[in-house]
């Protein structure tokens with residue numbers, strides 16, 4: 001059986017859903033989204049830190065910087081409007097050594113250049129007023145940063161997208177795109193369906209959006225075998241602790257980031273194991289920071305995108321945060337979740353591009369952090385590329 005549709009999206013993580021939402025919102029109803037899993041957002045979009053990034057960590061003028069700053073505002077608006085649990089906690093980038101001062105100044109400058117005027121360097125004393133359990137010599141205070149419930153967000157995004165024209169059938173689960181054949185003016189997708197009575201079928205589309213997350217590189221290679229990029233996977237591992245009176249953290253607290261060079265020469269900006277309060281309803285049902293605080297992620301390179309094991313020793317998590325959270329004991333930490341992130345080697349920005357040979361295909365490659373924060377801005381960016 002072969003169906004035909006103007007626009008197909010591969011992948012039902014936040015990227016695919018945000019693109020679908022934007023297109024449907026612009027009255028474009030001729031779309032289909034195909035997600036291989038039994039639910040939406042079960043890969044990167046469901047196993048992250050849930051931080052709403054402000055956008056000060058990225059070079060001015062990059063897609064990461066502009067789409068993150070714009071996307072954070074849109075995300076807060078959406079969360080407020082649709083009761084997605086979130087909190088604008090603010091963030092502290094904690095300096096614990098003298099040489100960190102220069103780094104804080106560098107990030108302050110970046111923040112200002114990226115349009116975040118109320119970011120400021122504050123003293124250790126001022127930081128202590130905001131977070132009494134922290135021991136820092138100074139900190140960068142970023143009021144725009146926050147936390148949200150990313151899984152709740154994904155399900156709300158799906159519901160709102162399908163409600164625009166009452167078209168739940170357009171966003172399909174359990175549909176694995178196993179092969180893509182590019183033709184001059186259309187793409188043929190071979191789909192394996194793990195539900196229903198049509199186990200295999202084909203879909204022809206005129207425009208294809210490749211938002212397949214960890215597998216977007218593989219989909220891109222089916223269309224352009226000579227794609228000039230290389231994929232890479234990092235597994236982010238977390239521990240967590242429960243808040244108590246002497247471990248009372250309710251802001252996002254980050255160390256000063258470091259540039260990590262991998263054994264094969266690749267590199268990435270490691271934000272360092274940080275403290276992220278989870279968000280959830282309190283006893284009265286109001287959203288607030290929950291009792292659990294995430295510590296992590298600590299990233300290690302993996303070669304299998306399904307390798308969700310947790311292998312980093314608890315002591316490493318403890319060592320990485322004890323300098324600014326002295327009340328924490330190693331025994332306070334218990335194992336949290338893991339998540340795999342798909343990168344493009346040596347790229348410092350999102351790669352959102354029209355395929356060289358088939359310009360009706362748009363690839364979203366290496367959609368690493370802060371893509372979750374930037375999702376609505378990315379949705380608009382991609383929709384603009386089509387229309």
Ligand SMILES: Cc1cc2nc3c(=O)[nH]c(=O)nc-3n(C[C@H](O)[C@H](O)[C@H](O)COP(=O)(O)OP(=O)(O)OC[C@H]3O[C@@H](n4cnc5c(N)ncnc54)[C@H](O)[C@@H]3O)c2cc1C
Pocket residue numbers: 010011012013014015016034035036037040041042043044045046047048049050051052053175176177178211212213214215216235236237297338339340341367368369370371372373374
């Ligand atoms: C540990 C970790 C921490 C992070 N923390 C943050 C954070 O705090 N803030 C932030 O902004 N960002 C964060 N990120 C990044 C963020 O989670 C990702 O950028 C974002 O979720 C990427 O969304 P996506 O839709 O591209 O990918 P995914 O969520 O992986 O979605 C891709 C989807 O495509 C589907 N798919 C793949 N191949 C096929 C196929 N052949 N057929 C059909 N469907 C297919 C998959 O099943 C999947 O559901 C973090 C990521 C990780 C891993």
